[in-house]
Amino acid sequence: MTSSLPDAVPHPLVVRTVPLDGLEELGRARRGGGLADDPDDHGSRAATPDPRDLIDLLPADAPLAWVRRGDGLVAWGEALRFEVAGATRFADAEAAWRDVLAQAIVRDEVGVPGTGPVAFGSFAFDDGSPAGGVVVVPRVVVGRRGGHAWLTTIESGGRLRPAPSLDELVGDLEPAPSPGAVEYGDGAVPAEPWKDVVARAVAAIRAGEVDKTVLARDVCARTEHPIDVRWPLGRLAERYPSCWTFSVDGMIGATPELLVRSEKGLVTSRVLAGTIRRTGDDAADLGRAAILAHSSKDLEEHEYAVASVGHALEPFCSSINVPDVPFVLHLPNVLHLASDVTGVLVGGAEASAEHPTSLALAAALHPTAAVCGTPTSAARELIARIEGMDRARYAGPVGWFGGDGDGEWGIALRSAALDPEDPRRIRLFAGCGIVAASDPAAELAESEAKLVPMRDALASTGTPTA
């Protein structure tokens, strides 16, 4: 399978970024409320931007999003789109983006990460997947970071014109309608047989074929009404503020795992592996956090994941910091062992330094042991042999990059893929790291806990599941 890219960019892109005032007011007016308190901001209760300010600007048609704690990017419209496929999908996407940039006319009056030209991407987990990958260059981008907001417009073949106002661009949006009742059905491998798949993986590990692997499953949902992506997105952004809520070409979710952020010579990766379900009782959950932090099975799972990220970043970095001990990340549905790995790219922040792009770094890191296993190629083969489904863009890189190559790529976890043929159908995914001590029934329960964010996001009403 190869990528089919246009031979040449049809017209140069004209990109303009201007500062934006009044984003909060616009968001507040739409919701009729005040600024939100961040539930992750333990104790300080500082006023933070509402996680929905950006999401609430999106139109229903093909919205693009990368939002965390109310900051990030939302975008819509399609100035350009590249579809890529196969093992060269990342390199092809990057080359196409470079070609576009070589001809772009840019006026950026803000100059922070995420301003100027921006492209969103979502890529398949597996080289052989028909899902391949897609890069979308939107027509309108609204961004916010640390109290500053901006508006970028991208036109193909136009002339540099005065920037339109946000009101003009957004107009009167109808709020997202609920998808109504949701029916769930089996995915490629139903729950009970999936336990046998886990048992086969455990046997393969005990036989020495791999040290660790990650197995995933899907469930299929059918909704009463067509799914307006803004419905689940708003709920995910509100309920999972410490995750990255994303939407790219029908792939949506709120991932807690940052594959790589590359910014001015500094790279960061949030590595997760090792999970315990929450009970809904805060005191009991503190006890469970302590159990997780000392669980040899989970620490082993985590160690493989951290090592895979450290090794993949090594060739690009002059220094790397890998924490000795993971911390426990508290999400509403689960607790994870987490490590923030940081590194300085060779050349550091020097303006003359030629850094790899964030997408090239994502390609080098993918697939980490958090979604594939150790050693990588044997784990990949084992997954292809026993998992019984095409992961498509689940567990693949999803995110954005800018004109200088810097950007942020998450791993598409806690996610779902809309059916491009039927707006009432969506496929939800969840996976679990498997090591020698894994128990199939416990892994099935863990996968159910990881499906909760998307299930709750699709629900038409009701209290989210703990």
Ligand SMILES: C=C(O[C@H]1C=CC=C(C(=O)O)[C@@H]1O)C(=O)O
């Ligand atoms: C593969 C998934 O989770 C990974 C990320 C965090 C914790 C994991 C675990 O504990 O098994 C997985 O490695 C998923 O959520 O679908």
